[in-house]
């Protein structure tokens with residue numbers, strides 16, 4: 001917890017090198033399994049997230065998508081399997097250790113700091129920095145206030161991009177459900193993650209705003225951020241995600257572009273055609 | 279004013295200061311970080327006993343009428359520093375037992391149980407702090423070095439207490455306005471989100487448990503050195519709720535709120551009741567104290583849970599306060615945010 005902002009996530013500054021076939025994927029999930037009591041939530045899930053992509057993760061309710069996000073981010077400990085990030089095994093590490101490597105997630109249930117203002121939420125999103133130490137708290141304010149105003153500028157910039165300067169100083173607990181989602185997304189962006197895990201970021205967001213968020217996500221992808229995104233709205237998936245991973249009953253059913261998946265009978269039966277999960 | 283009244287008021291001011299330090303310590307843990315430390319009184323007691331054991335001569339020196347651990351006869355201000363250190367150190371095992379792995383509601387239970395265990399141990403182990411009788415003859419700071427009237431000594435002790443209050447204020451204010459304090463408030467709201475953003479919530483809570491524990495220890499040390507005698511029955515778990523009530527009435531997460539609570543609850547209610555004309559059976563007024571304090575707590579929890587002086591919002595004004603404050607935002611962030 002000692003690095004300065006911008007320096008802690010080595011991959012964050014790298015752009016997706018066009019056509020870098022030789023490069024190993026940013027994230028490789030292999031044989032991941034996890035059960036709750038007798039329920040196998042995820043079994044033998046295997047897929048990659050390549051640099052500079054927005055990889056989609058779709059599947060019926062209960063397919064295990066959120067569990068996969070939880071397993072990657074360390075909120076849930078995997079029973080089996082491996083998660084490699086930049087070649088390093090991270091399965092079984094604790095959530096803050098994984099986040100510190102540059103994997104930041106959002107939650108399916110918007111998870112904001114209600115007692116903090118929107119701006120403060122964003123400040124907490126920034127990568128860990130020296131001013132957060134106890135010694136800084138007991139020392140002179142000048143030692144951290146300059147860095148903090150830099151972070152504040154960054155936070156205002158993000159707020160403006162989402163058109164939300166108006167709520168900057170509102171307590172997050174006073175926001176609507178859709179606004180909380182946006183705060184969570186902006187907070188994650190403050191961290192400048194190398195890999196952003198999004199669990200249904202558009203759920204409950206007005207379609208017009210969802211479209212504009214989609215544009216933001218595309219811009220960020222073009223700026224070099226890699227994302228793994230769970231989403232039910234297939235039009236958005238089609239617009240944003242390539243490739244798309246389809247899960248059903250805890251396993252990965254198929255992987256490919258939306259066009260490829262639409263011609264895959266198994267996928268159509270299990271999901272696109274409206275089949276139930278397990 | 280009669281000199282008796284002045285003496286009484288100066289003593290009251292000392293008690294106010296001692297309570298204030300403890301309440302600010304609890305505010306760090308509970309107000310800022312949301313830790314339901316129902317064992318808080320144990321930290322104050324540990325500091326009190328540490329100060330006593332550091333200040334007392336070995337038991338033999340007093341003809342062995344008490345038994346206790348050590349007796350180091352350290353000069354002022356070492357017993358007080360020791361008290362703060364012991365209060366802070368105690369946070370480590372307590373944190374390991376109660377903070378890690380346990381959900382917030384279970385943390386509260388674990389803390390309460392620890393408090394009961396601590397009292398039980400202190401009373402059962404006579405060799406530790408002289409069993410249920412407690413310690414007496416604890417030397418006061420600077421006695422034998424300064425020669426003054428009792429009132430004069432009260433002024434000196436009040437000065438010492440005020441100095442300790444200033445120190446506590448400096449620690450509490452420094453933490454609450456800092457980025458570290460912001461992380462603590464974030465942990466209070468969502469541990470999982472804090473972890474997902476790369477900070478270890480257990481470590482954050484442990485740090486504030488230590489800081490608050492040190493303030494509790496300091497306050498306990500001052501109390502014991504002022505009163506010169508103290509026993510386990512004075513550090514029972516209900517005393518913890520006295521501090522919680524003060525914070526909830528005054529306003530948690532707000533130093534001025536804590537000060538107001540210290541004035542109203544431990545000093546206001548408890549002292550005022552001493553001046554009531556005696557009625558009922560002996561001890562009835564003491565019991566009524568707890569009725570009043572408990573009722574106060576419930577009324578505020580129902581109708582004004584943020585207290586008389588609620589936590590203040592930290593507002594940041596818009597605009598680039600510093601041209602090119604991009605020292606922290608790397609090239610990536612500029613691309614992320616700069617293409618308007």
Ligand SMILES: Nc1ncnc2c1ncn2[C@@H]1O[C@H](COP(=O)(O)OP(=O)(O)OP(=O)(O)O)[C@@H](O)[C@H]1O
Pocket residue numbers: 036039040041042059060061062063064065066067068108278
């Ligand atoms: N903490 C838990 N305890 C017990 N069972 C769980 C837990 N979390 C998930 N499950 C089970 O694991 C399975 C997968 O759940 P998961 O939340 O990953 O689904 P999902 O694909 O995200 O669904 P949705 O689209 O509804 O969000 C479900 O059967 C669910 O009941």
Ligand SMILES: [Mg+2]
Pocket residue numbers: 065066067108199
């Ligand atoms: Mg889900």
